[in-house]
Every structure is written in C-alpha cells, then in structure tokens.
Amino acid sequence: MCWSGTLSPRQHRSQDMSSHGRASATLIRPTPHCSLLPTRSTLTARPRTPHQPRSRWGGPAPGPMATRPAIGKELLPLSWRKTLPEEWVGRALFRRDPSSGKAVLTTPPRLWWYPPGARLLYTQPPATAHAFFQRPFFLWLPYRMWAYHLKCPADGGKLMGAGLYKTVRRVLDRSGWYYMATENLQCPSCGKKVAGWSQDILEQLDVAHREEFPAVLTYKLSCDRAVIAMLKERTLGNGVSRLRASLVEQHSRDWMQHSISYLSVLRKLRRPGAAQKDDVSLRTLLKVPGLTWIGRVYVLEAVTRLDETKARLTSIFGDILMSDSTKTLATSTGRCSCPSSPRPRGTD
Numbered sequence: 001m002c003w004s005g006t007l008s009p010r011q012h013r014s015q016d017m018s019s020h021g022r023a024s025a026t027l028i029r030p031t032p033h034c035s036l037l038p039t040r041s042t043l044t045a046r047p048r049t050p051h052q053p054r055s056r057w058g059g060p061a062p063g064p065m066a067t068r069p070a071i072g073k074e075l076l077p078l079s080w081r082k083t084l085p086e087e088w089v090g091r092a093l094f095r096r097d098p099s100s101g102k103a104v105l106t107t108p109p110r111l112w113w114y115p116p117g118a119r120l121l122y123t124q125p126p127a128t129a130h131a132f133f134q135r136p137f138f139l140w141l142p143y144r145m146w147a148y149h150l151k152c153p154a155d156g157g158k159l160m161g162a163g164l165y166k167t168v169r170r171v172l173d174r175s176g177w178y179y180m181a182t183e184n185l186q187c188p189s190c191g192k193k194v195a196g197w198s199q200d201i202l203e204q205l206d207v208a209h210r211e212e213f214p215a216v217l218t219y220k221l222s223c224d225r226a227v228i229a230m231l232k233e234r235t236l237g238n239g240v241s242r243l244r245a246s247l248v249e250q251h252s253r254d255w256m257q258h259s260i261s262y263l264s265v266l267r268k269l270r271r272p273g274a275a276q277k278d279d280v281s282l283r284t285l286l287k288v289p290g291l292t293w294i295g296r297v298y299v300l301e302a303v304t305r306l307d308e309t310k311a312r313l314t315s316i317f318g319d320i321l322m323s324d325s326t327k328t329l330a331t332s333t334g335r336c337s338c339p340s341s342p343r344p345r346g347t348d
C-alpha cells in the first residue's frame with residue numbers, strides 16, 4: 001500500500017491503492033498520493049438516465065460501453081486485476097477524475113453492484129464471452145458508508161480509512177461465485193491495519209449493519225450465508241453431501257445456460273459458408289469446494305452466532321424460571337386455578 005503520511009480522516013478517505021500486481025504501459029500507475037477513494041468534498045453524483053432499460057441483474061442494460069475492450073480493467077486497482085475477472089466492475093465502480101486523471105470511486109457508494117450482462121441483440125459477434133458470464137460484486141465500506149467510530153483491536157485507538165484493501169475475495173453462492181472487496185483501516189497510534197470485513201470490525205457494528213455482510217470468510221475462499229442457511233433446513237437427509245451435490249448441479253446449470261447463450265449468438269452471426277471457429281473460449285466452470293470445507297464454514301458461522309445463541313437460551317430459561325416462580329407464588333397464596341394445586345385451609 002502507499003500512504004500519504006499524516007493520518008487525518010479526510011486524507012485517509014482519499015488514500016491510495018496497493019501497487020502490487022501486473023501493470024502494462026497503459027495501466028494506471030499508483031503514486032505515493034494516488035487516490036481511488038475520493039474526498040467527500042470532491043465527489044459528484046453520477047447523472048442517471050431517466051428511461052434507461054434494465055438488464056436481468058437489475059443494472060442498466062449494456063450500451064456501447066459494455067463492448068468497449070479493456071477500459072474497465074484499466075480503471076481497476078492494480079492488485080485487483082490479478083484475481084478479479086469482472087472487467088465491468090472497473091467501469092461501474094470507478095471513474096477518472098478529470099483534474100488528476102486518476103481513478104476514483106463513483107458515488108454514492110453502495111453494497112451491491114450488478115453487471116450489465118449480455119446485450120439483447122448482437123449485430124457483430126462479441127469479442128469475448130465475458131458479458132455472458134458476469135457476476136454481481138459486493139463492496140463493503142463500513143467506515144466510509146456509515147461513518148462509524150471504529151476502534152483499533154490492539155490499543156482501542158480510532159481507526160481511519162486507508163484506501164481499498166488489496167485482496168478481492170471469491171464467495172461461493174447458490175448458483176455461482178461472486179466477488180467482494182472492502183476498505184483498509186489503519187490506527188494512527190500503532191499503525192495496525194485492519195480489513196473492513198475482519199471479525200474485529202464486524203463485531204463493532206450494530207446488528208442491522210452487521211447483517212448486511214453476506215458471507216463467512218475462511219483463509220482463502222468465502223461462503224455466502226444463504227448457502228449455509230440451506231444446511232439449517234430440518235428435512236430428512238439434509239446434510240453437507242446433499243448440499244454440495246445441489247450446488248454442483250446449480251452451478252453447472254447456470255454455466256451451461258450462459259455458454260449456450262454465447263454459442264447461440266456466435267452461431268447466428270456466422271457467415272454462410274464460413275468454417276466453424278475452433279478456438280471459442282468460455283469462462284472456466286469453477287469447482288465447488290469439498291465436503292470438509294463446507295462443514296467447516298457451517299461451524300464457523302455457528303461460532304459467530306454464539307453470543308446470540310447464548311442470549312436466546314438465557315431468554316428462554318428466564319421465561320421458564322419466571323413462569324415457574326409465578327406458579328409457585330400463586331399456589332402458595334391460593335390464587336392458582338389449577339385443580340391439582342392444594343387449597344389453603346379454611347377456604348372450603
């Protein structure tokens with residue numbers, strides 16, 4: 001990461017991005033003061049087209065921008081380009097600052113970003129199959145979005161925003177994978193850096209905001225909580241094996257559907273008499289993790305809900321104890337209407 005020296009809040013909202021990653025001559029080169037998170041004073045709202053059609057993801061339908069090659073990738077932070085195959089994220093999340101020429105986050109920030117997807121009608125064969133396999137993107141910026149006063153887990157100092165976290169995570173969902181990114185936070189006192197999705201940060205958020213975070217993180221991969229919720233169904237035979245088989249089937253079906261759409265467009269636009277292309281490249285169908293990993297994620301999710309479970313148990317036992325003590329009191333004073341309860345003397 002590159003840093004801008006003094007850790008004032010405004011400076012940290014305009015912190016830089018990591019410079020790790022492959023770079024070409026035309027890509028953005030981070031400088032010690034490169035700024036992908038703009039200051040609030042310099043942010044301007046993106047104009048919205050009033051009658052813009054929507055795609056199947058709910059985002060704006062792809063226009064000429066969707067077929068423009070590689071522009072989105074140039075806007076992405078360098079460290080994201082290695083692991084994020086979704087070039088549309090660059091166009092959706094970032095824009096070039098006209099004064100500095102640097103890529104900055106568009107405003108307002110929001111959690112979920114949906115891809116434009118494939119066009120409804122093609123008059124030329126698409127250059128790549130990317131548009132047919134795009135997936136949603138999740139952006140988690142608790143400090144920037146909700147202005148929390150987050151504390152350093154080491155010494156309790158106030159954390160400041162320090163740009164975007166350099167790693168993009170891949171999350172297992174029911175019908176495929178999606179990617180998510182977060183911000184980097186730093187303590188001015190001890191210099192400790194914390195990712196916005198770390199457990200230390202999530203535990204400081206209120207319940208409503210914490211519930212917005214969709215995934216359980218493991219060392220490499222992540223799992224959407226909707227997948228884990230499928231394990232909680234109390235139906236006969238429900239278990240890790242059945243869940244994995246179901247995920248494999250849904251992922252394969254989704255991949256097959258997108259592949260058919262892409263190949264169908266190529267077939268329709270093939271010139272009469274032209275030879276069939278042999279080098280059609282489809283996006284690789286990513287493997288669903290094994291049973292051990294899914295079981296471990298289920299346990300991890302249960303551990304994060306331990307306090308909630310304890311509170312619920314205390315509440316239930318409290319109700320039982322309260323009910324029992326009320327009954328004992330009513331019995332001793334003769335107010336209990338239960339026929340088996342003893343009546344006090346002199347009331348017959």
Ligand SMILES: [Zn+2]
Nearest residue numbers: 152155187190
């Ligand atoms: Zn600290």
